Amino acid sequence: MTDIKQLNYQQLGEGEHIVLIHGLFGSLENLNMVAKSLSQEYCVTSIDVRNHGNSFHQQGMDYQVLAQDVINLLDHLSIEKGYILGHSMGGKIAMKIALSFPERINKLIIADIAPVKYPSHHLSIIEGLQAIDLTQVHKRKDADIQLAKYVEDSGVRQFLLRNLAQDKQGVFKLKCNLHNIEQGYQQIMQNVYDQTDLTFNGETLFIKGGNSDYILPEHQSTITMLFPKAKAKVIQGAGHWLHAEKTVAFNKIVISFLKSK
Numbered sequence: 001m002t003d004i005k006q007l008n009y010q011q012l013g014e015g016e017h018i019v020l021i022h023g024l025f026g027s028l029e030n031l032n033m034v035a036k037s038l039s040q041e042y043c044v045t046s047i048d049v050r051n052h053g054n055s056f057h058q059q060g061m062d063y064q065v066l067a068q069d070v071i072n073l074l075d076h077l078s079i080e081k082g083y084i085l086g087h088s089m090g091g092k093i094a095m096k097i098a099l100s101f102p103e104r105i106n107k108l109i110i111a112d113i114a115p116v117k118y119p120s121h122h123l124s125i126i127e128g129l130q131a132i133d134l135t136q137v138h139k140r141k142d143a144d145i146q147l148a149k150y151v152e153d154s155g156v157r158q159f160l161l162r163n164l165a166q167d168k169q170g171v172f173k174l175k176c177n178l179h180n181i182e183q184g185y186q187q188i189m190q191n192v193y194d195q196t197d198l199t200f201n202g203e204t205l206f207i208k209g210g211n212s213d214y215i216l217p218e219h220q221s222t223i224t225m226l227f228p229k230a231k232a233k234v235i236q237g238a239g240h241w242l243h244a245e246k247t248v249a250f251n252k253i254v255i256s257f258l259k260s261k
Contacts, residue, residue: 061184
């Protein structure tokens with residue numbers, strides 16, 4: 001029997017368990033301000049998804065595999081049951097865990113994503129990251145200039161360039177495994193449910209950024225079918241990165257939902 005690879009994680013605080021799962025091209029650091037707030041009352045486990053952050057690199061990005069990675073870590077940490085919060089791709093992973101392993105979840109929180117298939121809208125990002133000539137990167141600004149040819153939004157570029165890290169020789173490398181992400185990209189854009197999944201009958205909250213188009217009215221029937229107890233909150237003035245743009249409002253909504261009976 002081969003050893004099961006474990007995801008990289010950080011834990012903060014004490015109390016009931018809550019697991020935080022980041023989105024595509026991200027890392028556990030993306031949810032630091034959420035983790036810090038929650039850790040005052042909960043034991044927060046923030047994870048790096050496979051091929052992201054400091055987690056292992058391995059092919060396969062379908063949601064059953066990604067959900068199993070998280071379950072393996074929960075088993076390793078002896079966490080039988082907890083709350084789960086996921087943003088974007090991490091929200092899809094959280095939904096898959098809820099549908100496949102409902103007994104492991106108390107309540108589910110999904111930040112700005114629906115359980116549906118999305119069009120391929122990250123291709124220029126993948127192309128841009130692949131095009132960065134790391135031999136010509138001596139500081140982050142060098143990579144930013146190269147990436148700007150493919151990604152106009154400076155905020156998105158800064159988010160993506162958090163993947164840059166220097167090795168012991170001071171050479172810049174990308175922490176995320178671009179090859180594996182590109183190979184699994186069509187899996188990442190798929191819906192999260194199949195015939196083997198159960199309905200998740202636990203308390204579920206979808207939090208939408210008011211300026212984001214990731215959750216749309218036409219997604220409601222699918223959400224209700226899979227998550228009959230789903231409720232929704234909208235944070236006005238926030239986009240897809242709602243937890244970073246409106247941190248105080250986001251954390252308030254999350255804590256209120258966790259404490260609600």
